[in-house]
Each structure stands twice: as structure tokens, then as C-alpha cells.
Amino acid sequence: MIQSDIIKILLVVILSPILGCLLAGLDRKITAHLQGRVGPPILQPYYDFRKLLAKENFVSNRFQNLYILAYFIFILASLLMLVFEMDLLMIVFVFTFANIALIIGGMSTGSPYSKIGSQRETMAMLAYEPILVFYIVGMFMLTGSFTISKLNSFKLPLIAYLPLIFVCMLYIMLVKFKKSPFDFASSHHAHQELVKGIMTEFSGPTMAIIELSHWYETVFLLGLMFIFWKQNIFIGVIISIITYLFVIIVDNISARLYWKWFLKYTWSVAVVVSIANILVLYIYKIKLS
Amino acid sequence: MNNLILLLIVVPLIFAILFTLSNNKTFYKIISYALCLFGTTVSIMLAYHGTGNIKISGTAFSIVEGIIIICELLIILFLFYVSIKNKRWGVLTLTAISTVLSVYTTFFIGKSETSIINVDSLSIVMALIVNIVGTLIVVFANGYMTEYEHHRGMKSKQKLFYAVICVFLAAMNGLIFSDSLSWMYFFWEITTLASFILIAYNADAEALNSGFRALFINIIGGISFIGGIIIFKTSMNIDSFSGILAHGRVSSFAIIPVFLLCIAGFAKSAQVPFQSWLLGAMVAPTPVSALLHSSTMVKAGVFLIIKLSPAFAGTSLGTAIAVYGAFTFVLCSAMAVSQSNAKRVLAYSTIANLGLIICSAGIGTGVAIAAAITLLIFHAVSKALLFLCTGQIEHTIGSRDIEDMFGLIHKAPALTLITAFGIISMILPPFGVLVTKWISIEASATNPLVVIFLVLGSALTTIYYIKWLGTMLSFPSVNLKPEKTIKRPFSVYLVLSILSVIVLAISIFITPIYNNLVAPEIKSLAIKSKDSLSAVFGDVSSKSGTFNNSLVFIALGILIVLSLIVWKVLVSKTQVKSIYMCGENNSPDNDKNMFRSGNDSLVESNISNYYLKDIFNEKALSTLGYVVSISIILVVLIGGLL
Numbered sequence: 001m002i003q004s005d006i007i008k009i010l011l012v013v014i015l016s017p018i019l020g021c022l023l024a025g026l027d028r029k030i031t032a033h034l035q036g037r038v039g040p041p042i043l044q045p046y047y048d049f050r051k052l053l054a055k056e057n058f059v060s061n062r063f064q065n066l067y068i069l070a071y072f073i074f075i076l077a078s079l080l081m082l083v084f085e086m087d088l089l090m091i092v093f094v095f096t097f098a099n100i101a102l103i104i105g106g107m108s109t110g111s112p113y114s115k116i117g118s119q120r121e122t123m124a125m126l127a128y129e130p131i132l133v134f135y136i137v138g139m140f141m142l143t144g145s146f147t148i149s150k151l152n153s154f155k156l157p158l159i160a161y162l163p164l165i166f167v168c169m170l171y172i173m174l175v176k177f178k179k180s181p182f183d184f185a186s187s188h189h190a191h192q193e194l195v196k197g198i199m200t201e202f203s204g205p206t207m208a209i210i211e212l213s214h215w216y217e218t219v220f221l222l223g224l225m226f227i228f229w230k231q232n233i234f235i236g237v238i239i240s241i242i243t244y245l246f247v248i249i250v251d252n253i254s255a256r257l258y259w260k261w262f263l264k265y266t267w268s269v270a271v272v273v274s275i276a277n278i279l280v281l282y283i284y285k286i287k288l289s
Numbered sequence: 290m291n292n293l294i295l296l297l298i299v300v301p302l303i304f305a306i307l308f309t310l311s312n313n314k315t316f317y318k319i320i321s322y323a324l325c326l327f328g329t330t331v332s333i334m335l336a337y338h339g340t341g342n343i344k345i346s347g348t349a350f351s352i353v354e355g356i357i358i359i360c361e362l363l364i365i366l367f368l369f370y371v372s373i374k375n376k377r378w379g380v381l382t383l384t385a386i387s388t389v390l391s392v393y394t395t396f397f398i399g400k401s402e403t404s405i406i407n408v409d410s411l412s413i414v415m416a417l418i419v420n421i422v423g424t425l426i427v428v429f430a431n432g433y434m435t436e437y438e439h440h441r442g443m444k445s446k447q448k449l450f451y452a453v454i455c456v457f458l459a460a461m462n463g464l465i466f467s468d469s470l471s472w473m474y475f476f477w478e479i480t481t482l483a484s485f486i487l488i489a490y491n492a493d494a495e496a497l498n499s500g501f502r503a504l505f506i507n508i509i510g511g512i513s514f515i516g517g518i519i520i521f522k523t524s525m526n527i528d529s530f531s532g533i534l535a536h537g538r539v540s541s542f543a544i545i546p547v548f549l550l551c552i553a554g555f556a557k558s559a560q561v562p563f564q565s566w567l568l569g570a571m572v573a574p575t576p577v578s579a580l581l582h583s584s585t586m587v588k589a590g591v592f593l594i595i596k597l598s599p600a601f602a603g604t605s606l607g608t609a610i611a612v613y614g615a616f617t618f619v620l621c622s623a624m625a626v627s628q629s630n631a632k633r634v635l636a637y638s639t640i641a642n643l644g645l646i647i648c649s650a651g652i653g654t655g656v657a658i659a660a661a662i663t664l665l666i667f668h669a670v671s672k673a674l675l676f677l678c679t680g681q682i683e684h685t686i687g688s689r690d691i692e693d694m695f696g697l698i699h700k701a702p703a704l705t706l707i708t709a710f711g712i713i714s715m716i717l718p719p720f721g722v723l724v725t726k727w728i729s730i731e732a733s734a735t736n737p738l739v740v741i742f743l744v745l746g747s748a749l750t751t752i753y754y755i756k757w758l759g760t761m762l763s764f765p766s767v768n769l770k771p772e773k774t775i776k777r778p779f780s781v782y783l784v785l786s787i788l789s790v791i792v793l794a795i796s797i798f799i800t801p802i803y804n805n806l807v808a809p810e811i812k813s814l815a816i817k818s819k820d821s822l823s824a825v826f827g828d829v830s831s832k833s834g835t836f837n838n839s840l841v842f843i844a845l846g847i848l849i850v851l852s853l854i855v856w857k858v859l860v861s862k863t864q865v866k867s868i869y870m871c872g873e874n875n876s877p878d879n880d881k882n883m884f885r886s887g888n889d890s891l892v893e894s895n896i897s898n899y900y901l902k903d904i905f906n907e908k909a910l911s912t913l914g915y916v917v918s919i920s921i922i923l924v925v926l927i928g929g930l931l
Contacts, residue, residue, distance in 0.1 A: 056864060058866045060867065061865075062862060066852055066859060066860070069848060069851060069852055070848055073848045074844060077844040086835065087835050088834075090835070093717075093718050100716075100717065103755060104755070104759050107760070109765060110696070110765035110868055111765070115759075115763065115896040118759060119896075125752070126749065129751070130744050133747075133748075140734045140833065141734070144833060145832075145833045146734075201868060263904075275737075275741055282737045
């Protein structure tokens with residue numbers, strides 16, 4: 001039992017960054033094709049990572065790297081908890097820990113760009129967190145449990161009963177993947193008005209750790225989408241792939257929006273739509289069978 | 290055990306007298322340390338001793354009743370005196386009404402000849418909070434008050450200050466052990482009076498206004514309380530909590546007295562629409578705010594409501610209370626987002642958390658009651674810490690505005706780190722407040738309206754605390770060198786450190802605390818509810834999920850160990866560079882972020898936090914709060930009468 005757990009942990013720790021790295025490479029390739037370029041090799045994110053590790057580590061606040069370490073460890077912890085199918089609400093709280101560590105890390109550098117980026121990221125968090133939790137509440141209403149493993153005993157997938165919440169989750173994936181139109185806090189390329197937003201003052205090995213955490217985070221987020229059709233691994237993976245493709249395509253066809261727009265429409269449309277989904281479940285007393 | 294309870298009530302009164310004996314600051318210091326030592330020891334001994342009942346009858350009973358009547362008379366006379374002297378006719382009218390009602394209950398309603406002192410787990414929890422956190426605040430006041438009075442050029446009234454706080458603590462101790470409703474009402478009135486004196490401490494117009502507002506609202510609560518006592522006694526012959534517990538779930542007409550008692554609790558806990566007194570209470574010196582907000586006054590209100598939960602659990606009244614509490618939670622969290630005054634942020638956060646406790650009590654299942662009591666514990670300690678920190682920050686930088694705390698880590702590293710820890714303990718795992726938030730969301734998930742409010746509220750909570758945290762920690766710097774001019778009074782920092790240790794300890798030892806102090810109470814309060822919570826090795830689980838807090842602690846442990854291993858690389862001094870300003874690092878001595886403007890002058894970049902004042906407008910939201918909360922209260926009252 002314990003042995004198999006350790007193997008599982010090792011597999012997650014080793015395989016998910018590889019997967020995340022490949023997905024990031026794929027992203028760049030697809031984006032390049034959409035823009036009529038050839039694009040970098042698919043392993044380019046890995047080459048970047050290796051190069052970053054070899055660079056010098058410059059900081060503006062001596063303690064800023066501590067926050068990034070916290071960010072990394074808690075992203076990893078939330079991914080592991082997800083793989084071990086624990087309580088989803090707890091997982092989201094642990095995930096929040098990681099995000100807050102990154103935000104405070106950005107703030108701590110004292111750079112005006114980072115500070116604005118961090119501020120915007122908190123506003124993004126204010127917008128997407130309720131939807132994440134509504135997704136979990138919807139799962140509880142259907143299964144009577146917050147634990148992911150409980151889903152295995154049901155035949156029908158969550159997506160059949162949470163279609164509206166699924167759409168909202170797709171929408172907030174755009175901000176979680178830091179993609180256009182919601183890359184106002186920090187984008188993957190330092191080409192926006194905030195330089196690189198939260199990450200402006202991070203460089204070298206620390207930046208490499210941030211990239212590594214992003215790869216884990218990619219797998220974690222796609223894992224959240226996978227749960228929508230967890231019972232069938234094949235379809236679950238397809239849902240994750242569709243999510244990722246959706247994010248890449250929207251990234252390429254849209255321009256950045258102002259954070260206020262995001263906050264306003266998430267609370268007035270997406271949150272309301274999620275609540276509607278939950279109320280339908282409650283009123284008709286729908287349960288998974 | 291008799292002796293311990295007697296000690297807890299009488300000894301603080303003796304301390305109150307001791308404080309009035311001298312003007313000597315060193316004497317105050319010795320006395321307050323002694324008080325803290327006494328409170329901690331006796332309350333821990335009581336907790337160790339466990340639960341029990343003491344029956345009071347015969348002469349002892351008559352003596353206590355006699356003392357209560359005399360003291361009530363004195364309180365009433367004092368209230369008449371201050372309200373006439375300051376021409377507060379509203380307070381005077383309310384005092385008159387409550388006097389009539391008190392006289393009526395004292396002389397015209399048949400009374401039982403015995404009463405019990407009920408030491409259950411909840412009162413032990415409260416005793417620990419009041420006597421440890423409360424007395425630590427008194428020690429803090431030692432290093433704080435002289436400076437405070439000096440700042441304001443006041444004549445020293447510390448005699449009065451300490452004496453009233455001691456009376457306050459004694460009254461709280463009496464309140465939590467009373468089984469008889471009328472005894473509890475007596476102590477309830479003493480806390481009202483004591484809080485009035487403490488809020489009006491500065492004796493300027495603002496302080497007097499706030500003091501009288503607090504008095505006004507709390508007398509409304511008091512009238513509601515005594516109304517509840519009268520109806521309970523006359524219609525059902527119930528005059529004690531054990532009677533309510535034995536009676537169990539109430540129906541139809543009996544809703545009214547329970548709800549009247551709940552309104553008393555709402556007023557004391559500053560729930561919307563009664564919130565204005567707690568916001569006004571911030572004019573008082575910091576130890577007073579800390580005392581009112583964390584360990585004493587407001588906790589009395591939720592204590593009463595948790596005690597009443599067997600009466601309304603599972604009824605529509607319970608659901609109404611849950612919705613009401615959840616509504617307060619989300620509303621006050623939203624208002625806190627728009628505040629830049631740290632004390633106001635904390636005040637709204639207190640009201641919000643009390644709303645969450647009331648909401649959980651309203652749901653009334655075993656898991657929900659567990660959430661209510663654990664949140665009561667964790668909130669008391671963390672909030673006391675945060676309030677005291679804010680007070681000390683105000684003395685350090687001369688402001689309590691969050692924007693002014695920019696780069697505080699550079700000026701006062703120790704204080705900032707303690708404050709940061711306090712904030713983290715309010716919003717992040719593995720600390721208790723978040724675990725209880727998890728429990729309440731899971732417990733409320735069967736009621737969509739409540740869970741929607743809780744989810745939105747908890748998202749807002751995170752936001753207003755991160756802003757504060759980020760601002761304090763933000764500074765591009767090589768070294769943490771505290772400014773030499775900053776005074777660091779020993780007793781202030783001692784108390785802050787002790788409170789931090791307590792915050793950490795109760796989060797680590799959540800299992801024994803839950804199993805020994807909370808679980809027995811749930812058994813007696815929520816007998817009918819089948820579901821309950823269990824805690825093993827820091828993991829809290831109900832039938833719908835498990836919070837593996839031990840794993841979060843392990844992650845945190847790995848973080849600490851790892852950062853210690855790579856500490857040298859992680860925080861190396863040599864690679865500190867000035868920040869990236871798009872090539873415009875213009876500041877002459879590199880300590881400011883400056884851009885060059887069109888006419889070649891230097892302009893400092895200044896980034897403030899987002900407060901979203903247009904969205905979360907305090908005024909508009911307060912109005913909304915009044916309308917909704919008053920309608921909920923009226924609907925329940927009218928529904929109960931019909």
C-alpha cells in the first residue's frame with residue numbers, strides 16, 4: 001500500500017513536468033502555426049528551463065525567492081492531493097495558498113510593475129475562486145461528498161449535470177493559464193504594458209522554478225477539467241485536451257481586456273450562471289445514480 | 290471546582306480594587322502580570338478538572354440573588370445618571386423601559402429557589418479564551434497605555450481603565466457559567482456598562498458618541514433579552530439553559546422568546562443591523578478594541594446563540610438564522626474590501642466571522658456546531674493578535690492606514706512578521722480559521738442560499754487580507770535593519786509573541802482540542818443530529834469529506850526544511866540589484882522608484898491597492914444590509930406571532 005503510494009508520488013513528480021513541458025511546447029508550436037510562423041522545436045520550453053537554471057540569480061528583495069519556493073511546493077502538494085483523489089474543497093484551499101504565495105512574492109519585490117500585476121492577480125482570484133468552489137458544491141450536491149474518489153461509484157459523469165458550470169470553468173481556465181484576453185496580471189511573454197507583471201523581478205533559477213511550477217499547474221488545472229468525466233479515462237482526457245486547445249485558440253484570436261471588465265462580467269454573468277446550475281440541481285433534487 | 294469558579298469571578302474584582310489603589314506604573318505592571326498568571330493557571334486548572342454542575346440553593350442562593358438585585362439597581366442608577374448628564378434622551382428612554390421590565394421580572398414573576406452553575410465544555414472553552422487572551426491583553430496594555438495617553442496629551446486615567454477591564458473579565462466569567470437566564474442577563478448588563486465606559490475612555494465628543502451608540506444598541510439587545518426571559522417563564526416555565534436544552538426543539542409560539550434572545554445575541558455580536566456600535570468602538574484604545582472584538586463582548590453574543598441552538602436546530606427559525614448569519618458574512622466581507630483603515634478592516638472581518646459562527650449555529654447539525662465552536666476559538670486568538678499588532682503599528686508609524694504600511698517590513702521587521710503571521714492564520718491552511726471555514730462550507734452545502742453566501746464571502750475575505758499582507762511585506766531591500774528610533778516596549782512584544790505561539794499551537798493541536806473541548810459539547814447540544822466530525826492526527830473529517838491538515842503541515846515542514854537547506858543561495862546578499870524600471874533608475878540614492886517626466890523632472894512611482902470603492906460602496910452596502918437584515922428579523926417575528 002505505502003510502496004504503491006510512493007511509486008505513485010514519484011510518477012506524478014517526474015511525469016507531470018514532462019507532460020506540462022510538452023504541452024507548453026505544443027502551445028508555442030500551435031500558436032506559431034496560427035500566426036504563420038514555423039515556431040520553435042517542441043522541446044523549446046525545456047531548453048529555456050535549462051538555460052534559466054544556468055543563469056545568475058538576481059533579486060531586488062533578498063527574501064523574494066522564499067515565496068516562490070512556497071508557491072512551488074504548494075502547487076505540487078495540490079497536484080498530489082488531486083491525484084490521490086482527496087477532498088476537492090481542501091485541494092482548492094491548498095491551491096489558493098500557492099497562488100497567494102506567488103502574489104505576495106510579486107508584491108515583495110517592490111517593483112511597480114510587479115505590484116500592479118499582483119493587484120490584478122488578486123482581482124482575478126476574487127473573480128475565479130467562487131466559480132471553482134461552486135463547481136465543488138455542485139459535485140457535492142450530486143454525489144453527497146466532497147471527496148473525488150466518491151465519483152468512481154457513479155456511472156454518469158459530472159458534466160451531464162453541470163454543463164453551465166463546465167462552461168464557466170472553461171472561461172476561468174483562460175485566466176488561470178494566464179492567456180489572452182485575461183493575461184492582465186502576467187503573460188507568458190514579456191510583451192505587455194506591465195513588462196512581465198508579477199514575475200518582472202524574478203530571474204535565473206528562480207524563474208526556472210516558476211516555469212516548472214507552471215508545468216505542474218497546467219497538469220493540475222487540466223486534472224480539474226478531467227474530473228468532469230472522470231469515470232471514462234478516455235473521454236476525460238479528451239475534455240482536458242479540448243480545454244487546452246480552447247485556451248490556445250482564444251489566446252490567439254483575442255486582445256487583452258481590462259481587469260475590471262473581467263471582474264464585472266465574471267461576477268455578473270459567470271457566477272450567476274454557476275449559481276443557476278446549482279439551484280436547478282437543488283430544486284429538482286437531482287442526484288447522481 | 291466550586292472554588293475555581295468562585296476564584297474566576299471574585300479574584301478579577303479584587304484585582305480591580307488593587308488597580309485603583311495606586312498610580313504607579315510599575316505597580317500596574319506587576320499587578321497585570323499577576324492577573325495574567327492567575328487567569329491562565331485557574332482556567333487551565335478548570336479545563337483539566339473537566340465539566341460538572343454545582344447546585345446553588347438555600348442561603349447561598351438568596352445571597353447571590355440579593356447581590357444581583359443591589360448591583361442591578363446600581364447599574365440602573367448609573368445609566369440614568371450618565372444619560373441625563375450627557376442629555377442622551379434615547380438612551381434614557383431605553384433605560385427606563387429596561388428598568389420597568391427588570392422590576393417586573395424581579396418582583397412579579399415567580400422564581401425558582403435554586404440554580405446551577407453549569408460548567409460544560411463550551412463554558413470551559415470560553416473561560417480559556419477570556420482568562421488567557423483577555424488577561425494577555427491587559428499585559429499588552431501596560432506597554433501601550435502610557436504611550437497612548439502621552440500621544441493624545443491626556444490626563445492619565447489608567448486606574449479606571451484597568452479596573453473596568455477587570456470587572457469586565459469577572460462579568461464574562463460569570464456570564465459563561467450561569468445556567469439561569471436572569472443571572473446571565475445580569476452579567477450581560479455589566480459587560481454592556483463596562484464596554485460603554487471603555488469606549489468613552491478618551492472622553493472627547495467622538496468617544497462619547499461612540500460610547501453612547503454602543504450603550505443604546507446594547508440596551509436594545511438587553512430589552513430583547515429580558516423580553517425573552519419573561520415570555521419563556523410565563524408561557525413555558527423555563528428560566529434556564531438546562532430547561533431550554535431539556536425542552537429541545539421549539540415550535541410555533543415558542544419561537545418568539547428564543548428569537549428575542551437571539552436578537553440580544555445579534556446586538557451584542559454587532560451583527561447587521563446593529564454593526565455600527567462595533568465600528569464606533571474603534572475610537573477606544575487598542576487593548577479595548579482587542580478585548581471587545583476577540584475575547585469578550587462580541588463572543589458573549591455568539592456564545593448565547595450557540596447555547597440556544599438545540600432550541601432552533603432543524604426548524605425554519607434555524608434556517609432563517611443561518612441565512613441571516615451568512616448574509617452578514619458576505620456583506621461585511623464586501624465592505625471590508627473597500628476599507629483602507631486597518632482597524633475598520635479588522636472590525637468588518639470580526640462581524641463577518643461572527644456572522645459565520647451564527648450561520649453555523651443556525652444550521653445546527655453536529656458538524657455545523659463543531660464549525661461554530663472551533664471558529665470561536667481560532668478567531669478569538671488570531672483577531673486579538675491582529676488588533677494588538679495594528680495598535681502597535683499605529684504607535685510605530687503613526688498611522689493605521691494600510692497604504693501607509695508600505696514597506697513596514699523594512700522599518701519594523703519583527704512587528705511586521707508577527708502581523709503577517711496573524712493575517713496568514715486568518716486566511717490560509719493549515720491554520721484553524723481556514724479549517725473551520727472548510728467545515729462550515731461543507732456543513733452548509735445542503736442549503737444553496739447559505740453556501741452561495743459563504744463562498745462569495747470567503748473569496749472576498751482572502752482579497753482584503755492579501756492587500757494588507759502584500760503592502761506590508763513590499764520593499765526592495767538588501768537587509769532588514771530595524772530603525773533605531775522605534776520604541777519596542779517589552780510587554781507589548783512579549784504578548785504579541787505569546788499570542789503567535791498560541792495561534793500556531795492551537796492549529797497544530799487541533800485534534801486534542803477538538804476531541805476534548807468541542808466534541809463533548811456537540812454531543813450535548815446536537816443530540817438529534819447523526820452526523821458529526823472526527824479529528825485524528827490533525828485530519829478533520831465528516832461523512833462528506835476530509836481535511837488532511839497533517840499533509841498541509843507536512844508540505845509546510847518540507848518548505849521550511851528545504852529553505853533552510855538552500856538558505857545561503859535562497860537569500861544570498863550578493864545578488865541584490867535595484868529593481869527594473871525600464872532603464873529609468875533615476876533615484877539619486879536608489880531608495881525610491883522614480884520615472885522621468887516630460888519636463889525632465891523626477892516623479893516618484895506610487896502604486897496603491899485596489900479598494901473597488903465604486904463596486905463595494907460602504908454606504909450603499911450598509912443600506913442594503915439594514916433593509917435585508919431588518920426584513921429577515923421582522924419576517925421571523927411576524928411569522929412566529931401568526
